[in-house]
Amino acid sequence: MKTILILGAGKEQVNAIARAKEKGIRTVVLDMNKEAEGALYADEFYAISTRDIPAILAFLKTYNKKIDGVMTIASDIPHCVSAAAEFLGVPHISLSVAQVCVQKFRMKETLQEGGVRVPAFAPVDSVESLMAFIKTVGYPVVIKPVDNSGARGVLRLSEDIDVPWAFEYAKKYSFSGNLIVEQYIEGQQISTEGIMHEGIFYCTGFSDRNYERIEKTAPYLVEDGGDIPSALDPGEQALVKAEFEKAVRALGIDWGPAKGDMVLGRDGKAYVIEVAARLSGGNFCYDKVPWSTGVDIVDILIDMAVGNSVDAKRFVPTKDMATSQRYFFPLPGTIKEIRGLEKAERMPHVKKVDPWVQAGDEISAIVNHPSRVGYVITCAPTLAEAVQAAERAVQSVEFIME
Secondary structure (H helix, E strand, O other), X not given: OOEEEEEOOOHHHHHXXXXXXXXXXXXXXXXXXXXOHHHHOOOEEEOOOOOOHHHXXXXXXXXXXXOOEEEOOOOOOHHHHHHHHHHHOOXXXXXXXXXXXXXXXXXXXXXXXXXXXXXXXXXXXXXXXXXXXXXXXXXXXXXXXXXXXXXXXXXXXXXXXXHHHHHHHHHOOOOOOOEEEEEOOOEEEEEEEEEEEOOEEXXXXXXXXXXXOHHHHOOEOOOOOEEEOOOOOHHXXXXXXXXXXXXXXXXXXXXXXXXXXXXXXXXXXXXXXXXXXXXXXXXXXXXHHHHHHOOOHHHHHHHHHOOOOOOHHHHOOOOOOEEEEEEOOOOOEEEEEEEOHHHHHHOOOEEEEEEOOOOOOEEOOOOOXXXXXXXXXXXXXXXXXXXXXXXXXXXXXXXXXX
């Protein structure tokens, strides 16, 4: 029996843990949270921070059983995965590449040097440097930490923004204290995902991101789900996929997963916002893409990580279905009652209704992706049916606040 080390035992990692076990692979799982949901599924669980490389390596030095592979899912820690994999001598991208991918300014520099189209960007270390960039490119711009994910600390700045407040807000979400600002490109934003296998890059996921709430959540950039298949025409999709692959290769991701945040600008050009050297979160890789296309990138990566062979046919879609995801956006306050969940679950085309909160929980304003409180995912023969079903299901759930 082979063994895989999975970094993270949170809600998003449960799928990978369960899937590995279904495949007959033993799971050793690390997470600093002893109460993490995935701890219940793991064959072996250890309360170790997945961001603490010295602690991970110290654990591996004393672990006396063979580990055949390392992976994570939905957690932006490819450098920790690579450090562990390098120590174990199992498949991985180089640690230097992973470190570039978790530092947004170095990532953008590398992409630009590789001829990849990216929005204008600059490091900012003061309100003055932020204002200087805005003066150069004009509003709107996006400011964000160089080393966080999930839209934490990400703000879209327009003319009416309090710039000093925005600078301080973004900075408190940066592990290093470093920030980056970039020009906001108007156009359709897209989530892409793929995997590099034996020198070939397979783009397995392509979804239109839904930012219809952008004015309501301003200045916070909070996505309200997304839709598969894309409404872009085949030529436009090809442009985005080509720029995504160009970015993956420019970063040096020569093995394993890559997740791209892309935008097709109103100028008809594809831009790369970010690329992460990991599997995506938000149900993209383990629910929406498999339900839509039949391609199961989580299953593929588990096999790649432990050294199992992977037939290229597994990258070929076997389904042609549409999926749509929408989130709940209740008003801030304390939840007295949640009504309509069972009704939503019974509605046509609804595959999943997952609230993360319950009566008695206090809800803050939704300012980033982790602060959202749950979602609905639908699957239907057509995109219109999937979107309509998701929106109806969300509207049928009522959060009664005290």
